[in-house]
Amino acid sequence: MKAKVHVMLKNGVLDPQGEAVKHALGSLGFEGVEGVRQGKVIELDLADGTSEETINEMCEKLLANTVIESYRVELV
Amino acid sequence: MKAKVHVMLKNGVLDPQGEAVKHALGSLGFEGVEGVRQGKVIELDLADGTSEETINEMCEKLLANTVIESYRVELV
Numbered sequence: 001m002k003a004k005v006h007v008m009l010k011n012g013v014l015d016p017q018g019e020a021v022k023h024a025l026g027s028l029g030f031e032g033v034e035g036v037r038q039g040k041v042i043e044l045d046l047a048d049g050t051s052e053e054t055i056n057e058m059c060e061k062l063l064a065n066t067v068i069e070s071y072r073v074e075l076v
Numbered sequence: 077m078k079a080k081v082h083v084m085l086k087n088g089v090l091d092p093q094g095e096a097v098k099h100a101l102g103s104l105g106f107e108g109v110e111g112v113r114q115g116k117v118i119e120l121d122l123a124d125g126t127s128e129e130t131i132n133e134m135c136e137k138l139l140a141n142t143v144i145e146s147y148r149v150e151l152v
Contacts, residue, residue: 005116025120028134039117042113044109044111046108062104
């Protein structure tokens, strides 16, 4: 089975990578870019029958820093 | 309007970050992790009426390295 984990910085946490992308898009002449946030997607190829609970545990322990990041698990 | 751009390494391109995550999950005792690929999500907050063509252009010029990465644009 496959699962996708989306990890984003929580609202209010400064995102320098996103800011850099925003400025770079401006420099390239793209107008109207009001905000950019950058996050991660982690695609997991797991043994069949792995529970969503186990995947959440992976997120809590390793994939996301839950102090500043939120995550969402999507089973594919 | 909002758009999400998903950027992943193409198949066949070595993904050391994904490999590191895979090994780390194994070390933490998670079994059955057969593969991990890591990519990026970029959430764009754009002026209303920005065309999908413009977003594709942003991807080609800045957001993705199309030699080794593929991207997918999702309008939210």
